[in-house]
Amino acid sequence: NTTISGNEAANAGGIAVWKAGNSLILENVTIYNNSAQFGGGGLKFEAGTVEMLNSIVAGNTASDGNDIRGTIVSLGNNIIGDTTKGAGFIASDLQDVDPQLSYLIDAGGTTRVHLPLAGSPAIDAGVSTETLTDQIGQLRGNDGNRDGTGAFDIGAVELVLTPEDFGDAPT
Numbered sequence: 001n002t003t004i005s006g007n008e009a010a011n012a013g014g015i016a017v018w019k020a021g022n023s024l025i026l027e028n029v030t031i032y033n034n035s036a037q038f039g040g041g042g043l044k045f046e047a048g049t050v051e052m053l054n055s056i057v058a059g060n061t062a063s064d065g066n067d068i069r070g071t072i073v074s075l076g077n078n079i080i081g082d083t084t085k086g087a088g089f090i091a092s093d094l095q096d097v098d099p100q101l102s103y104l105i106d107a108g109g110t111t112r113v114h115l116p117l118a119g120s121p122a123i124d125a126g127v128s129t130e131t132l133t134d135q136i137g138q139l140r141g142n143d144g145n146r147d148g149t150g151a152f153d154i155g156a157v158e159l160v161l162t163p164e165d166f167g168d169a170p171t
Contacts, residue, residue, distance in 0.1 A: 001131060003157075004034065005031075005032050008035050008036070009036050011036055011037065011038055011039050013034035013060055014031040014057075015044070017044075018047060019048060021048060022048035024050045025053075026052045027075075027131060028140075029052075030056045030113070030155040031060065032056060032114050034060045035061045036062040037063060039062055040062055040064075040069035041061045041062035041066045041067060042067040043057050043068045045069075046070065050073065052072050052073070052078050053076060054127060055155065057081065058097070059081055065082075065084065065085030066082040066084070067083070068085065068086030070086060072088040076127065077126050078093045079094045080094070080095050081099065082096060083095045097121055099120060099122050101116060102114055107136050107157065113157045116155065122155050122159075124152075125153070125154050126151065126153055126155075127152060128152055138158045138160050140152045141158070
């Protein structure tokens with residue numbers, strides 16, 4: 001239930017894991033619109049373990065590995081925008097796919113988020129987890145105003161409202 005967005009770094013724009021023995025679990029996370037001069041615009045790891053479930057890593061830029069650089073342990077239902085320098089994906093992961101997210105907006109929580117746009121592959125494509133609320137406090141699977149399926153969305157937020165409900169994009 002975390003959004004990591006808009007970061008710039010020389011190496012690893014979003015998250016870096018460097019030491020053996022370290023582990024990171026990404027569940028319902030959105031890593032989007034980060035940049036690095038080299039190696040892993042979104043997520044880079046050289047040692048340790050990174051497990052991912054219901055997460056988005058896309059829209060990041062770097063000269064060597066835009067979204068992921070390293071081998072993840074996928075627990076399924078992730079969206080990865082650029083898999084060129086990554087590995088460890090499984091059949092339920094959407095690979096080399098644009099997640100179709102909004103600009104960074106205030107959607108009513110304490111932090112800004114990227115909402116899935118209409119037609120986003122993130123909508124209703126996640127699996128149930130023990131985390132029942134999203135980053136801004138909405139119930140996951142509470143999407144009766146869209147299609148009534150009750151499925152979880154992939155990423156940090158559950159789309160109940162649309163980006164249009166929050167006005168125009170910032171200039």
